[in-house]
Each structure stands twice: as C-alpha cells, then as structure tokens.
Amino acid sequence: MNDLLDLFIIALAGLVHATLQLGISALLLLYHASLGKNVKRKTRELVRDFNLGISLFIALLLASTCFVTLVIFGGALPKSALVILVGLIAAMAFGIWFLYYRKSTGTELWVPRSFARFITERADKTDDGVEAFSLGMLIACAEVPFAMLLIITAANSVLNLPQPVQLLAIAVYVLIATMPMWLAQLLINNGKTIVDIQRWRVKNKQFLKVISGVGFITLAIFLLAFKVMTDF
Amino acid sequence: MSVLGKSKNKLVKSKSETRIGRSGLAKSIDRKKVKVGGKVFSRLRLKRDIMREGRVLNRHTGAVEMIAERVCDEVEKWIGDRPEITEADLNRVTAARIRKYDVDLAYVYRNRGKII
Numbered sequence: 001m002n003d004l005l006d007l008f009i010i011a012l013a014g015l016v017h018a019t020l021q022l023g024i025s026a027l028l029l030l031y032h033a034s035l036g037k038n039v040k041r042k043t044r045e046l047v048r049d050f051n052l053g054i055s056l057f058i059a060l061l062l063a064s065t066c067f068v069t070l071v072i073f074g075g076a077l078p079k080s081a082l083v084i085l086v087g088l089i090a091a092m093a094f095g096i097w098f099l100y101y102r103k104s105t106g107t108e109l110w111v112p113r114s115f116a117r118f119i120t121e122r123a124d125k126t127d128d129g130v131e132a133f134s135l136g137m138l139i140a141c142a143e144v145p146f147a148m149l150l151i152i153t154a155a156n157s158v159l160n161l162p163q164p165v166q167l168l169a170i171a172v173y174v175l176i177a178t179m180p181m182w183l184a185q186l187l188i189n190n191g192k193t194i195v196d197i198q199r200w201r202v203k204n205k206q207f208l209k210v211i212s213g214v215g216f217i218t219l220a221i222f223l224l225a226f227k228v229m230t231d232f
Numbered sequence: 233m234s235v236l237g238k239s240k241n242k243l244v245k246s247k248s249e250t251r252i253g254r255s256g257l258a259k260s261i262d263r264k265k266v267k268v269g270g271k272v273f274s275r276l277r278l279k280r281d282i283m284r285e286g287r288v289l290n291r292h293t294g295a296v297e298m299i300a301e302r303v304c305d306e307v308e309k310w311i312g313d314r315p316e317i318t319e320a321d322l323n324r325v326t327a328a329r330i331r332k333y334d335v336d337l338a339y340v341y342r343n344r345g346k347i348i
C-alpha cells in the first residue's frame with residue numbers, strides 16, 4: 001500500500017512537472033527554426049535529440065537529488081523537512097498563477113528576455129544532434145526553479161520504494177514529465193503544424209495556468225495528508 | 233535604392249548601397265546607420281523571412297514566393313515617404329498583408345519570438 005502511495009506521488013509530481021511550459025515552448029521554437037531551413041527528417045532527428053536531452057537531465061537531476069537526500073538525511077525526508085516542502089509547494093502554486101506567464105497575448109514565460117533571446121538564437125543555430133541534445137539539457141536546467149520542488153518530492157518517494165523499483169520509478173517520472181514534448185512531436189509528425197499547437201496553447205493559456213497551479217496545490221495536500229499527518 | 237536604416241529602436245529611411253553578404257544574399261547596407269549598430273530594412277530580407285515561415289508550414293514554395301512578392305510590394309507601398317517606422321510597425325503591417333493570402337502564415341509570422 002505504501003509503495004503504491006509513493007508511486008502515485010511520483011506520478012502526480014511528474015504530471016505537475018508536465019504542465020510546466022518551458023520545454024514545449026523551446027521545442028516549438030526548435031521546430032520553427034529547423035523546419036525553416038532543414039528537411040523534415042533532419043528536424044525530426046533534432047527534436048528527438050532535444051527530447052532526449054530534457055529526459056536525461058531530469059533523470060540525472062532526480063537521481064542526484066535522491067543521492068543528496070540519502071547522504072544528508074540517511075533516507076527519506078524527515079517530517080519537519082516535509083512540512084517545509086508542503087508549504088513551498090503550496091506557495092509555488094501562487095508563483096505559477098502570478099509569475100509563470102507574462103501578461104501578454106502570447107505564451108511568453110517568466111524567463112528573462114535576454115535568456116529567451118539566447119534560447120531563440122540557439123534554436124536558430126542548432127544544426128546537429130549534439131546541439132539539440134545540449135539545448136534540451138539547458139531548457140530542463142532553466143526550468144529547475146519551478147521544477148525543483150517536484151523533483152525533491154519525487155526523490156523522497158523514490159527513496160521510500162524498494163531498491164529494484166527505484167530505477168523504474170525514476171523512469172516513470174521522466175516519462176510523465178516529458179510526455180507533452182513527445183506528444184507534440186507525435187502530433188507534428190502526423191500532420192499537425194506548430195501553428196495548430198501554438199494556437200491551442202494561446203487559447204488555453206489560462207486553463208493551463210490554472211491546471212498547473214491546482215496540480216501544485218493537490219500535490220501539497222496529498223503530501224500533507226499521506227506523508228506528514230499519517231503519524232499524528 | 234531606398235531602404236530603411238535602424239537608429240536605436242527606430243528604422244529610419246535613408247539612401248544606401250547594396251552588396252553581397254557572406255551568406256550569399258544581397259544585403260542592404262547603410263554605412264551611417266551600421267555605426268549605431270542598427271539593422272536595415274531590406275526587401276530581400278523580408279521576402280526571405282516570409283519564405284522561411286512558408287517552409288515551416290510546409291507551403292508550396294512557388295505559392296509562398298508569389299505571396300512574398302506581393303506582400304513586399306504592399307509593404308514598400310505602405311512605407312512610401314515615411315521618414316521613420318518602428319520594427320514592430322513593420323512586423324504588424326507585414327503580418328496584416330500576409331493575412332489576406334494565408335491566415336496561418338500571418339499567424340506564424342506575427343508570433344515570431346513570442347513563443348517563449
């Protein structure tokens with residue numbers, strides 16, 4: 001039962017991670033830049049490498065967070081740390097609602113404009129797999145301020161699982177967190193254009209914002225109920 | 233040849249010469265304005281940008297080229313004798329002109345740099 005609970009928390013944290021938009025934005029930028037100058041096959045390869053870069057970075061970050069937690073606390077997080085984590089996750093929901101998107105008609109995000117320009121230029125200059133892979137890692141790294149709490153939550157649950165399942169749990173988290181990117185790639189490969197996806201994102205911007213914030217709140221409540229208050 | 237040179241955040245109309253850049257594309261250069269680090273309006277660059285967006289949407293090259301030519305004509309007509317225009321104005325007017333021919337192309341052109 002406890003293992004199932006931990007797996008559910010990992011899945012929920014991954015799902016909330018999937019609602020963050022920086023990865024999908026950068027993917028659309030890469031598509032836009034690459035389709036303008038490369039053939040479709042090359043673009044597909046670049047996007048696949050980009051997605052692999054994001055996936056690997058998240059997997060490594062989650063694994064290293066597990067290791068650091070293990071070294072510092074000798075296992076899963078203590079109750080006091082969990083209480084702080086719950087508070088921060090709840091606060092992050094407000095961050096998503098009020099800070100994550102800029103107040104503009106498009107889907108401009110919180111990242112500083114200079115960094116956004118840098119990403120745009122990098123996407124424009126990306127011509128081979130290594131560059132696309134590195135861009136993916138950079139984007140996953142840039143998302144860390146909003147994703148770190150989710151990673152810590154998932155790491156805590158991974159450490160509660162039996163060792164043989166831990167790697168599988170990390171894989172599940174990564175797969176769920178990067179699902180929108182793989183889905184977007186699948187849609188574009190099957191005839192949708194980046195305009196269709198971007199229009200959908202603009203149209204549903206408020207909805208995405210609400211869903212993301214509610215996801216953070218749900219995770220906080222879930223942790224509070226099943227991890228913090230269990231022994232009281 | 234009449235081009236628009238950019239001064240700080242404004243594009244300023246002035247006379248200039250045309251030369252072939254390293255990319256092999258003809259680039260309009262305004263020596264006076266290049267000194268302040270601004271970029272210069274060029275019909276060729278505008279056409280190239282529109283054609284590139286057309287490729288993104290997998291549009292037929294010939295069709296996009298025709299649209300690009302017409303849009304360039306209309307944009308140049310709009311510029312007319314204006315002493316200066318902003319880059320935002322240029323993008324807005326170009327997108328509005330493209331919209332008459334292809335709504336998706338206009339959308340992707342207008343939203344360049346607004347994704348992230």
